[in-house]
Amino acid sequence: MAIIVSIHNATKDYRLGKVTVPALRGVSLQVNSGEFLSIAGPSGSGKTTLLNLIGCVDTPTSGSVEVAGHNTTQLGERALTRLRLYTIGFIFQSFNLVSVLDVFRNVELPLLLQRTLASSQRAARVHSLLERVGLKDYTKHRPSELSGGQRQRVAIARALVTRPQLVLADEPTANLDSVTGQNILDLMRELNHADGTTFIFSTHDARVMSYAHAIIRLADGKLSDSPVGAGATAAEVAELGHPIAGASQP
């Protein structure tokens, strides 16, 4: 099984005025391709920072982060952007759709940035994804005309339209009610299952964690126990009384 993310002793410090705030204090982990992984922890534990490092929107202060075989500390701004464009899909807590574009255009946007597909190929891909997320009749709608759940489905379609190896979701259900949140997680898991796309999502919600194959727990910028492998997390999931997701594990 290929390793898609490999982190070695990564630290990240932020400067707040004259004070240096350590957000990550030495994290090491590996994520296998095709996983459905949750990063859990309370606010300020370093979830978002870790996700930023994995998502190539930030680089570690020390240590190394390898994504799809690229050591991000050795890449420049433009190369990191290219890596994000071709390898990673993003799902945001507050959806972050471009408000002035309709659903179709929002989903198509990453393909336009890639500039590799012809317009008909793009359209075919956008339509098939919208169908899969259940929004095929909403192509002409503006984000403001959609419900929160619908918007997050659009965001999921946008994240997947480039067929990335890795999808990162930052608290994807935090702005949704629990039923809608579950639907979104079901959809994500389904897509993970069908395409083998790796999903990593951060959350502090125990019910959301229960969907994960594996959970990485963060506290004070450190892993709170060994996360790698489904076995390590199965007990925790069992503790919560939720069924383990039926995804195949290595």
Added chain:
Amino acid sequence: MNAFWDTLKVVAQIALRNLFASRVKTFIVGGIIAFGAFIIVIGTSLLDSVDQSMSRSITGSIAGDIQVYSAESKETLDVFGGFGPGGNDIAPLADFAQVRRTLNTIANVAAVVPMGIDMATVTAGNSVDQVLSRLRESATKIQAGDKSAATVADYTSQKDHIRQIVRVLNGDFENVKKVRTDATDISEDLAFVQKANSEGFWKDFDQDPYGNLEFLENRIASLASDADMLFLRYIGTDPTEFRRTFDRMTIVEGQPIPYGKRGFLFSKYVYEEQVKLRTARTLDKVKVARDNRKEQIAKEPELQRMIKENANNGQEILLQLDGEKTELFRSKLGTYLHSQQTDVGQLLIQFLTMNDDNFDERYQFYYQQLAPSLQLYKVRVGDTLTIKAYTRSGYVQSANLHVYGVFAFKGLEKSPQAGAMNMMDLVSFRELYGYLTADREKEIRDLRAKAGAKDIARENADAQLFGSDTKNDSTATDAPTPSNTPTLAEELSQIAGSRQRSQAQDAPYDPAQLEQGVVLNAAVFLKDARQLGNTLTAIESAAARDRLPLKALSWQKAVGITGQFTVLMRAVLYTAVIIIFLVALIIINNALVMATLERVREFGTLRAIGAQRRFIWSMLVLESVVTGILFGVIGILLGTLVVSWLGHRGIPAWNDIVTFFFSGPRLYPELSSKNLGLALIIVLVVSVISSTYPAWIAMRVSPRQAMQSEE
């Protein structure tokens, strides 16, 4: 490649939709841009139109495209000649033929017109002199035995006219005597006037008409001081060539100076301002003020002053009245004014004292009832004008020139600068200027041959003639510098000139003389006026090659400050435009920075999902450029509409100076694609510059910004 256009399409789409989404910002920014574009279109169109009409008027009336003059001149040529007498100090070009030869070697030169500009005094006819000379003619006829009714009637009427003049003079002297305590200095003159005013003088007039005429000519004529000294600026040129090349010149009265003839043309402006009867001129001016500027005599002290002065100008009318006309005026004015007054002078004063209620009616009465009996202009077309000028050597030279007509420059009719220029033939000009014409040179040669005269300069005259050493003589130190000192030959030429002038006035000259000899400057017309700059250089190098001290000026520079007007106005306009757009830049920049800060999450998201920085940058600049083009075009269209409307309707000139700049009573501005293009370019540049900083900020937004939760 397709993908590039698709990307551009999405950038454009995002940009456009953003513009629509933030309408308020868009309209503020767009409004400023539209306003700026509007101002540029209107301003540059107006300026170009003024520039073009002025350039057409000035080049087509007096300057030509280029003026050449001697590089040895102490001052820069100004064809409108500043304000001092004699204009500016321009050295003569000795041989115009040579100048023409040199200029004709330049391909772009289409025509060269010789010129000279100078100033002289002119005595505009003394009405007493004129009546007396007519009376003398009649008397001569009668003495010769012509006793026809017509001659006798003329003779009687002319005598009555002189009596009328003498009565007016007598009245004046009585008035002067009343107000002055010591009148001894005028007592002799008074005695002459009283004698001429006596019944006895006129009863016995026919006994010795010649003796009495002589008395009147010598003692009385000089006292009637209606003869005005006019200071006239004139241009001496080849009148035929001038009329052919300067298309703005029109003859408004009379005829042009015939080919090969000496003659004078009055400028319409001078003719109206200085030669017309003062009463008539004043009435004209008051009428213009009332009709065109809607001023009222009751409210304008200047008009009141003019009306008051005009009442005293009545004397010029009185002097024109012979017995018959006096009677006519008395009855017309008496009836009109319902007055029992028998003194025409008093009636005239009463008539000329006008107010807002009766002005229009009296103006009409003046022109319809009185003017036909008067000589409205002191010099009439067909008269002979005596022009006295100071030559370069300081002598007074005079010429009697036939006045052929009155001319004006189209578009510059009301310009005091261009209107001050009268015209005469170049041959007469050279005489007045003090240079030898071929005829005169020959005459002097003959004279000298006869007299055996030697060429002796004045400062050496004593030594050469009397052999004495004048070095210690006090007169020697006062001697003028050689360059200013006329040679005897020159003095002789002046004597010859004055002897010759009585027959010279109508004598034709050999037109070849126009070509050969002195000119002060010359107007050059170009085949392609756009090549003016290059041609200036070409002229100066051709002159250097031919060792001719020639200096070339563009028409703008040759007309002094007048030609610089549009340059100045353009500087003012561009400064204003720059200020408007600097302010616009700041406002637009602020608006865009605000908008950018509101859209941080959007930019962060775009960056996170893989948009490069330059995508963000171009998106924002494009937004700005689209706004710029959209509203710039709106502003340009509005400006175009306004200019077309003005071009159709014309902008009326509100005073004489504006009339000059408009080169006519109305300016009809025209659009040029150049100005529209300029407006669009400026708008685009401003759009790009104003969006650069906000776009830079947007470009620097970290993709992390997308991750931050809203809570």
